[in-house]
Amino acid sequence: xGFKKRRVKLEDIARKLNVSIATVSRALDENPRVKPSTRxxxxxxxxxxxxxxxxxxxxxxxxxxxxxxxxxxRYDEPFFIEVCRGIDQYARNHNYKILxxxxxxxxxxxxxxxxxxxxxxxxxxILSPTHETENVAHLNDLINKGMPMVLFDNIRxxxxxxxxxxxxxxxxxxxxxxxxxxxxKKKIAFIGGIKEKKVFQDRYKGFIAALTxxxxxxxxxxxxxxxxxxxxxxxxxxxxxxxxxxxxPDAVFACTDNYGLLTMKTLLKTGKKxxxxxxxxxxxxxxxxxxxxxxxxxxxxxxxxxxxxxxxxLINQLNEPDEMDHKKTIVRLExxxxxxxxx
Amino acid sequence: xGFKKRRVKLEDIARKLNVSIATVSRALDENPRVKPSTRxxxxxxxxxxxxxxxxxxxxxxxxxxxxxxxxxxRYDEPFFIEVCRGIDQYARNHNYKILxxxxxxxxxxxxxxxxxxxxxxxxxxILSPTHETENVAHLNDLINKGMPMVLFDNIRxxxxxxxxxxxxxxxxxxxxxxxxxxxxKKKIAFIGGIKEKKVFQDRYKGFIAALTxxxxxxxxxxxxxxxxxxxxxxxxxxxxxxxxxxxxPDAVFACTDNYGLLTMKTLLKTGKKxxxxxxxxxxxxxxxxxxxxxxxxxxxxxxxxxxxxxxxxLINQLNEPDEMDHKKTIVRLExxxxxxxxx
DNA sequence: AAAAAAAATACAAACGTTTGTATTATTGTT
DNA sequence: AACAATAATACAAACGTTTGTATTTTTTTT
Numbered sequence: 001x002g003f004k005k006r007r008v009k010l011e012d013i014a015r016k017l018n019v020s021i022a023t024v025s026r027a028l029d030e031n032p033r034v035k036p037s038t039r040x041x042x043x044x045x046x047x048x049x050x051x052x053x054x055x056x057x058x059x060x061x062x063x064x065x066x067x068x069x070x071x072x073x074r075y076d077e078p079f080f081i082e083v084c085r086g087i088d089q090y091a092r093n094h095n096y097k098i099l100x101x102x103x104x105x106x107x108x109x110x111x112x113x114x115x116x117x118x119x120x121x122x123x124x125x126i127l128s129p130t131h132e133t134e135n136v137a138h139l140n141d142l143i144n145k146g147m148p149m150v151l152f153d154n155i156r157x158x159x160x161x162x163x164x165x166x167x168x169x170x171x172x173x174x175x176x177x178x179x180x181x182x183x184x185k186k187k188i189a190f191i192g193g194i195k196e197k198k199v200f201q202d203r204y205k206g207f208i209a210a211l212t213x214x215x216x217x218x219x220x221x222x223x224x225x226x227x228x229x230x231x232x233x234x235x236x237x238x239x240x241x242x243x244x245x246x247x248x249p250d251a252v253f254a255c256t257d258n259y260g261l262l263t264m265k266t267l268l269k270t271g272k273k274x275x276x277x278x279x280x281x282x283x284x285x286x287x288x289x290x291x292x293x294x295x296x297x298x299x300x301x302x303x304x305x306x307x308x309x310x311x312x313x314l315i316n317q318l319n320e321p322d323e324m325d326h327k328k329t330i331v332r333l334e335x336x337x338x339x340x341x342x343x
Numbered sequence: 344x345g346f347k348k349r350r351v352k353l354e355d356i357a358r359k360l361n362v363s364i365a366t367v368s369r370a371l372d373e374n375p376r377v378k379p380s381t382r383x384x385x386x387x388x389x390x391x392x393x394x395x396x397x398x399x400x401x402x403x404x405x406x407x408x409x410x411x412x413x414x415x416x417r418y419d420e421p422f423f424i425e426v427c428r429g430i431d432q433y434a435r436n437h438n439y440k441i442l443x444x445x446x447x448x449x450x451x452x453x454x455x456x457x458x459x460x461x462x463x464x465x466x467x468x469i470l471s472p473t474h475e476t477e478n479v480a481h482l483n484d485l486i487n488k489g490m491p492m493v494l495f496d497n498i499r500x501x502x503x504x505x506x507x508x509x510x511x512x513x514x515x516x517x518x519x520x521x522x523x524x525x526x527x528k529k530k531i532a533f534i535g536g537i538k539e540k541k542v543f544q545d546r547y548k549g550f551i552a553a554l555t556x557x558x559x560x561x562x563x564x565x566x567x568x569x570x571x572x573x574x575x576x577x578x579x580x581x582x583x584x585x586x587x588x589x590x591x592p593d594a595v596f597a598c599t600d601n602y603g604l605l606t607m608k609t610l611l612k613t614g615k616k617x618x619x620x621x622x623x624x625x626x627x628x629x630x631x632x633x634x635x636x637x638x639x640x641x642x643x644x645x646x647x648x649x650x651x652x653x654x655x656x657l658i659n660q661l662n663e664p665d666e667m668d669h670k671k672t673i674v675r676l677e678x679x680x681x682x683x684x685x686x
Numbered sequence: 687a688a689a690a691a692a693a694a695t696a697c698a699a700a701c702g703t704t705t706g707t708a709t710t711a712t713t714g715t716t
Numbered sequence: 717a718a719c720a721a722t723a724a725t726a727c728a729a730a731c732g733t734t735t736g737t738a739t740t741t742t743t744t745t746t
Contacts, residue, residue, distance in 0.1 A: 007463075009702055020726045025704065035724060055462035056402045057702035060731050065399065067442075075428045076630075078421075085418045088445070097459070099410075099442055102431070116440070119398040120350075120732095231630060261634050268636045287419075287574060291604050292635065293611050352732055363696045368734065378694060400732035403701050463702095 008051045017045055028053075068314060069122035070100045071113050073130045073154070076231065078257075078286040079303050080128065083152065086307020087126055094315050096123075105229050107132035114142060124148035124314045129156055131196035148317035148326075150310045154197050163313040164330045165306050169199050172299045172335040173206030176281050177253050179337055181214045185251035185279060189222040191238065191259045200225070203255045203283065222249055226259065238262045242270070250278055251343075257284040260296050264342060279343040294341030302333045309333065351394045359388055371396075411657060412465035413443045414456050416473045416497070419574065421600075421629040422646050423471065426495065429650020430469055437658050439466075448572050450475035457485060467491035467657045472499055474539035491660035491669075493653045497540045506656040507673045508649050512542050515642045515678040516549030519624050520596050522680055524557050528594035528622060532565040534581065534602045543568070546598045546626065565592055569602065581605045585613070593621055594686075600627040603639050607685060622686040637684035645676050652676065 010028075014021045019038065027034045027042035034042075045051075059065045068091050072080040084100055091098050099122060103110035110130050117125055125147060129136070136156045143149050143161035152165040180188055190207050193200040204225075211218050224241045228234040238259065252267075254260035260282025264274055272278050274294055282289055282298045289296030309331050317326055353371075357364045362381065370377045370385035377385075388394075402408045411434055415423040427443055434441050442465060446453035453473050460468055468490060472479070479499045486492050486504035495508040523531055533550050536543040547568075554561050567584045571577040581602065595610075597603035603625025607617055615621050617637055625632055625641045632639030652674050663669055 007702090011702080021703085022705075022727075023725055025702095026725095029704090033724070038724080052458075052461050052463075054403075054702050055464045056399060056408065057463075057731090058704080059399045060397075060403050060701085060733090061703045061705085063731075075424055075431075081418055081424055085445075088418075097442060097444070097464075099440065101440070102428075115395075118395050120395075120400075121398045121440075235633075258634075265634060265636050288631070288634070290578075291601075291608060291631070293608050350732090354732080364733085365697075365735075366695055368732095369695095372734090376694070381694080397732050400701090401734080403703090403731085404733045404735085406701070 007054070008046075008049045009054065010051075013042060013045050013049060013051060016049070017041055065121060065123055066096050067122045068096050068098045068311065069117040069125045070098050071103055071110065071117075071125065071127045072100065073103050073105045073128055074229075075102050078288070079153075079284055079301070082286060082303035083128075083307035083310070086304040086309075087311040088307070089304075090308040090311035091315070094311075096311075096315065103130050105130050105132070107134075111138050114138060118142060118145070118147065124150075124318055126150045126152065126310045126314055127162075128153040130154070131194045148314055150314045150317075152306055152310050154199055156198075160328060161326070163310075163317070163328060165310045165313065165333065166330070167301055167306070167333050167335050169202035170206040170209065172301075173203040173253065173255075173283070174210045175206075175335075176283070176299050176337055177207050177210035178214070180251040180253065180279060180281065180343070181210060181216065183251075183279060183343065186216055187219065187222065187247055187249045187251070188216070189245075189249035189252045190224065191241070191252060191254040191263060192223070192225045193255050193259070194227060194229070195225050200255055207253055219247055221245065221247055231258075234258065235262055239266050242266045248278075252278060252280045254280065254282050257282040257286055257288050257296065257298060259283075260298070260342075261288055261292055264292060264294070264296065275341065275343050281337075281343060285338055289340065297340045297343040298338050299335050300338045301335055305333055350397070351389075351392045352397065353394075356385060356388050356392060356394060359392070360384055408464060408466055409439050410465045411439050411441045411654065412460040412468045413441050414446055414453065414460075414468065414470045415443065416446050416448050416471055417572075418445050421631070422496075422627055422644070425629060425646035426471075426650035426653070429647040429652075430654040431650070432647075433651040433654035434658070437654075439654075439658065446473050448473050448475070450477075454481050457481060461485060461488070461490065467493075467661055469493045469495065469653045469657055470505075471496040473497070474537045491657055493657045493660075495649055495653050497542055499541075503671060504669070506653075506660070506671060508653045508656065508676065509673070510644055510649070510676050510678050512545035513549040513552065515644075516546040516596065516598075516626070517553045518549075518678075519626070519642050519680055520550050520553035521557070523594045523596065523622060523624065523686070524553060524559065526594075526622060526686065529559055530562065530565065530590055530592045530594070531559070532588075532592035532595040533567065534584070534595060534597040534606060535566070535568045536598050536602070537570060537572070538568050543598055550596055562590055564588065564590055574601075577601065578605055582609050585609045591621075595621060595623045597623065597625050600625040600629055600631050600639065600641060602626075603641070603685075604631055604635055607635060607637070607639065618684065618686050624680075624686060628681055632683065640683045640686040641681050642678050643681045644678055648676055 010021045010024045014024045023034055024042050027039040070087055088098050101113045103113055107130055136159050139159045149162040151162050155164045155166055192204050226234055226237050228237050252263050254263050260280055264280050267278050282296045285298035285300035289298050353364045353367045357367045366377055367385050370382040413430055431441050444456045446456055450473055479502050482502045492505040494505050498507045498509055535547050569577055569580050571580050595606050597606050603623055607623050610621050625639045628641035628643035632641045660669055
């Protein structure tokens, strides 16, 4: 006690048993080339000496770290955490660990993080590009260097060497808005997110498509594209929006759960009745909507499954014998509308 | 294109410039032992060849990975995510990355995760033990093997070699309950969490202490220790609790934000007015409380700062020349009561 | 211009594994 | 009992760095 013990290594076991390091290594691997009785001895000695393999040395030797790098735009978004949980679960079941980084919604940080991944710490990368990511050269470069990659959420179709996991945002929002229309709603407001994100563009398209199909006039005034990248500001932005409206909407389609909740909160404050006077639909369905009063109707997005699927695709790539004949696959997961009290 | 490029290594640069590997290594390190003009050449060649250092080889050679292992009981708890953000921020500023794992509230998984950390992948560990963690031998063992460790949240005082980061839970809840008492509340309900967690024990103690100090009778019936480990069940547990009450509380002190929200939701459903008839206080203050109507008064816990502090303590340990004369430090962070509409 | 001092670089071992090939020990065959 | 075939093990290189020591080159001193 009191001294830091030097780590036990293969050599120590080998010396004690008067065998070679190679034999010890193979014994612990249960390689049939070593005699059962020797393996036995090695196992016992390893245990009694408290041997713990050195992962770094293994990685250097094998060229694999069994770590998946995950890069998300922000931590404080339950959607991303949920995706990470999905990745983590699938990865662990396949003997991989995950290393999560946040690009903090910045293209610059995204590049820096990828560079750090490129230093050989990870075997592959799962990534949701930031909204700022216009130029995807850094992604294509990395892929060309042989780094397996899977994109999800805010994908970039120009990245041709990576698999993609997405939902059909346009269709999902079309369905949601159609649902409102069928409830007799005619003045439907749209609360979207940053215009640069593909998911928000698509949700907007779905919204417009639904109104168009049912010949409902589109009021520019009822459309908001939130620009806030942080929770504190979203609040204010939405409050301002509703405060300055001259038309009163009878429904709101919000592109995230949080926007939906903030919308309900604002409406409740101004004395509106939900859903009688105004119906509200959110997007995501990550638990928050169930807590609020009234509970929030949501487009349920399979976040956890997106993570699992992304991990599955990546690990498949890692197991491909020749990474060069990888064929890009795009997985589109199903959403469904979860009706609650707000509609 | 089309072929996976072999990674450029020091040797390739050395060969091209007709110098030794050692010189290249030192040049890139800006070691003064190499002539400025040589360093220049090395830098340029490295850049033009697209050299990217191999982190694994570095780690093997240096014995440091610059990775901090973080083990939390669950992902779907904003508190832990927030702590991780804090750790991440401090760590990145000091050139460390973090590897997050979840013990999924299981002692067994906690041990397994620590074993995987022990394989040399991380330089140190930041950990919130699970509620099941009674026996802390695995922690002390790891520390004795020389693994720096910091505990936070659900700490175990028996772990003598690790630094601790906590808040004064007892005092915080005492203050919160005292606040309710001073508002004239006399029938205060307590919604706690799993009894095994030290934080919940302490919050309970604070609750009792406040009632005792002000001579308020303690109604066993108004006390609930939630046992649920997953969101879906908490909901039901709290609903049941309030449904079967024979005394009507005039205030509720809830040990988490989520309990507070669920409480408000339940009360609102049964037609209670908040805060007029029942006041509610939550614990944590991680954003949810601000969204709800009415907004939730909370004990604000400095989660992000806890993470930063934990990272700071760990990195200090890592920089100690002799880890054996490490003196255990306990950091107790301040909380404050954030008044909102629910009181 | 030779010797000494200083600067720049090269050599080689080390970090702890894995793995292909060579060697030795054991078994089976006649 | 000698030999071949097989089983078991040992040797050594490789993974890509870092770093202490040795060597070479350059500069300074006289």
